[in-house]
Amino acid sequence: MDQQTKAALKQDKFITTTSHGLEWASENRKSVLVTVALLLAVILVFVLSIVVYNSRSEAASVAFGDAMQAYQTPLAAPGQAVPPGVRTYDTAIARAKASNALFLSVANKYGMTPDGQNARYFAGLTYVEAGQYQQAEDTLKKIANGWNSDLSGLAKLALADLYRTTGRDPQAIAIYTQLAQKGTTTVPPGLAKLQLADLYQAEGKTAEAREIYAKLKDSDPKGAAGAAAAEKLNPAPARAQQQQ
Numbered sequence: 001m002d003q004q005t006k007a008a009l010k011q012d013k014f015i016t017t018t019s020h021g022l023e024w025a026s027e028n029r030k031s032v033l034v035t036v037a038l039l040l041a042v043i044l045v046f047v048l049s050i051v052v053y054n055s056r057s058e059a060a061s062v063a064f065g066d067a068m069q070a071y072q073t074p075l076a077a078p079g080q081a082v083p084p085g086v087r088t089y090d091t092a093i094a095r096a097k098a099s100n101a102l103f104l105s106v107a108n109k110y111g112m113t114p115d116g117q118n119a120r121y122f123a124g125l126t127y128v129e130a131g132q133y134q135q136a137e138d139t140l141k142k143i144a145n146g147w148n149s150d151l152s153g154l155a156k157l158a159l160a161d162l163y164r165t166t167g168r169d170p171q172a173i174a175i176y177t178q179l180a181q182k183g184t185t186t187v188p189p190g191l192a193k194l195q196l197a198d199l200y201q202a203e204g205k206t207a208e209a210r211e212i213y214a215k216l217k218d219s220d221p222k223g224a225a226g227a228a229a230a231e232k233l234n235p236a237p238a239r240a241q242q243q244q
Contacts, residue, residue: 060110064119067102071095071122096129117143121151125158133166153184157195164199172199190216190225197232 073095076088089095103123110116121143127136140162143155156175163172176199179192197212213229220226 056110057113057115060106060113060115060119063102063106063110064115067099067106067119067122070102071099071126073099093130096126100126100130117146117148117151121155121158124155128158128162128165133162136162149184150186153179153187157187157192160195169199169203188225190220190223194225194228194232197229201232 074088075092075095076090089098100123103119103126106119107116107123111120120139124136124139124143127133127139137159140155140159143151144159146152146155156179160172160175160179163169163175173196176192176196179187180189180196183189183192193212193216197209197216200206200209200212210233213232216229217226217233220229
């Protein structure tokens with residue numbers, strides 16, 4: 001077969017393929033347009049969602065910053081002269097209640113953003129500081145059962161402390177035990193074990209506490225938790241070694 005014939009065959013094949021393609025496009029023009037429109041709509045929704053989320057995240061960050069500023073506002077001692085323009089609170093409870101309202105506002109308005117989730121956690125903490133224990137427990141449980149493992153660990157630790165404060169040691173022990181078995185980035189197992197041993201110590205269960213301290217000292221000899229456990233087991237030599 002000569003080159004001219006081959007070229008003619010290729011051209012005929014190209015023309016045939018192109019013709020079929022044009023025929024298909026013509027016959028399916030409506031479905032093609034619908035498909036393209038749907039694809040463009042999906043892309044547009046995706047882009048708009050990102051824009052809206054970023055905008056809300058920025059607003060949440062500003063609002064959370066304002067709440068944290070209130071939370072860190074200094075307390076004024078009785079009779080203390082306060083410079084003009086400097087904000088203070090008379091009591092820790094008053095400060096906790098004021099910042100709690102701000103944290104709740106951020107959490108309720110921007111709950112899907114990272115700062116909104118952080119705000120809910122701090123709302124739980126400020127409920128505790130304000131002495132509103134039931135509200136604190138309800139709020140911290142929401143965080144503890146959430147998908148954010150770092151915040152969940154912190155909320156569980158705060159819940160355990162709340163249970164200790166309100167005389168519910170068995171519930172605190174259950175949380176400490178859970179965290180000791182599977183900690184998080186924010187609450188490593190060693191910290192949970194120290195808290196559990198401290199609770200046993202406070203209950204007069206010295207043997208159980210010393211057993212935890214001893215195991216922790218051996219398993220983490222160079223870590224902070226191991227050092228703290230060693231000091232609990234033998235406080236005087238540990239302090240003397242630190243002073244050298």
